[in-house]
Amino acid sequence: MSAEKLKIGYVPEHFSTPLYFAEKHFGLDAELIPFPSGTGHMITSLRAGEIDVGVGLTEGWVAGLGKEGLEGDGGYRIVGTYVETPLCWAISTGANREINGIADLKDSKIGVSRIGSGSYVMGFVLADQQGWLSSSSSPPFEVIPLQSFDKLRAAVNDSTADFFMWEHFTSKKYYDNGEIKKVGEIYTPWSSWKIVAKTGIGEGDQRLEEMFEKIDRGVRYFGDKKEESVRYISGKLDYSAADAREWLKTVEFAKSTKGVDVSVIEKTREVLRKAGVIGEGGMKAEEMIGSQKGAQVP
Structure with missing residues (x-):
């Protein structure tokens, strides 16, 4: 197995704060690569092999895998849950x-x-x-x-x-x-942020296991250190301290980031299908998931 650092794409907004803490305080050994234009750009980079992991919006990941006539294996699978609350x-x-x-x-x-x-x-x-x-x-x-x-x-x-x-x-x-x-x-009628990994990086990859553990610690630190979170968000990102504090009241990160609830992906898929974003012929929810909460996915 390659010992290369994971390249993790993320959106450089307030939601990225636990990733920053995971790197700063808990030794997340990865290259964090900002994608200001969001989830769609990360999908392109995952499929091109430019990044290994993406932290982005649930609906973007599901839409990317749910298209009919998808080339190859789609390039990535949904492996983790980052934010539990809607956006x-x-x-x-x-x-x-x-x-x-x-x-x-x-x-x-x-x-x-x-x-x-x-x-x-x-x-x-x-x-x-x-x-x-x-x-x-x-x-x-x-x-x-x-x-x-x-x-x-x-x-x-x-x-x-x-x-x-x-x-x-x-x-x-x-x-x-x-x-x-x-x-x-x-x-969003679903929990808003998920973690994906490019295909070829599966369950059991030690780098992914360590990543989830470090991000979990960053999430706990974020929950315990509200004022440090506010200082980071207002000092390094494009928000006022008042808006950062107000946002903190509205967001709940996953306590355990590894794994995905298939019912969330199924609901997202059904809403996107009804909205005409994806058709009937794309991947089913179970096929989009690389690591399912409560079960081992082969």
């Missing part, structure tokens, strides 16, 4: 746009980071909740891929896109400074 996606438009609520978004232009990313997937979950998918065979939005959060903010102000969806607390600073305007929000 609040804020729905934003330009500060001076004549868009004032969700009802104004049908048949408009949605900005997304990448096709298949969480920001893409949740647009279709929103459309499904609003009944926009069943009323017409045409898509509910024109999709505009824009890669990064700063480009999404610029796009809704210059009308390249009409709206985009991003995590609430990451967006809040830009509501407060008047750059963008909030027109609604939507919660």
Whole structure:
């Protein structure tokens, strides 16, 4: 077995704080590689062999494996649970746009980071909740891929896109400074963050076992050291101390990160299928999982 360090992709937002603590305080022996554009970019890098592990959004991972006509083995499997609570996606438009609520978004232009990313997937979950998918065979939005959060903010102000969806607390600073305007929000109907490993790294790989143990310790430290968490989030990341403290009240990380509850993946898959993001012919939930909670997966 190779002794090379794991390359772990992550999104450099407040949710990454336990990873930082795992590395700083508990010797997580891995190369942490930031992916500001999110889960969709990590999928591309996993399939290219550029990273070994990704910590990203549940819906992005499931959408990536649930597509019909998937090439090869899909490139990764879901092996761990990072965050147990849902994610609040804020729905934003330009500060001076004549868009004032969700009802104004049908048949408009949605900005997304990448096709298949969480920001893409949740647009279709929103459309499904609003009944926009069943009323017409045409898509509910024109999709505009824009890669990064700063480009999404610029796009809704210059009308390249009409709206985009991003995590609430990451967006809040830009509501407060008047750059963008909030027109609604939507919660994921599933626990929000999962850990994946590229295929070829299976259960029993000592590097994965050590990674889960170190991240678990980082999670416990995060829970015990609230003010250190606030200092890190407000000092190194793009949040105010007040917003960091408010976020801490809303989030629950997994106490044991190894393994995945198949029912969570099945629910995610079913919602994405209903929303038209994936079809009937993609991987089943059990096939997406490389390590199942409460059971050994061969």
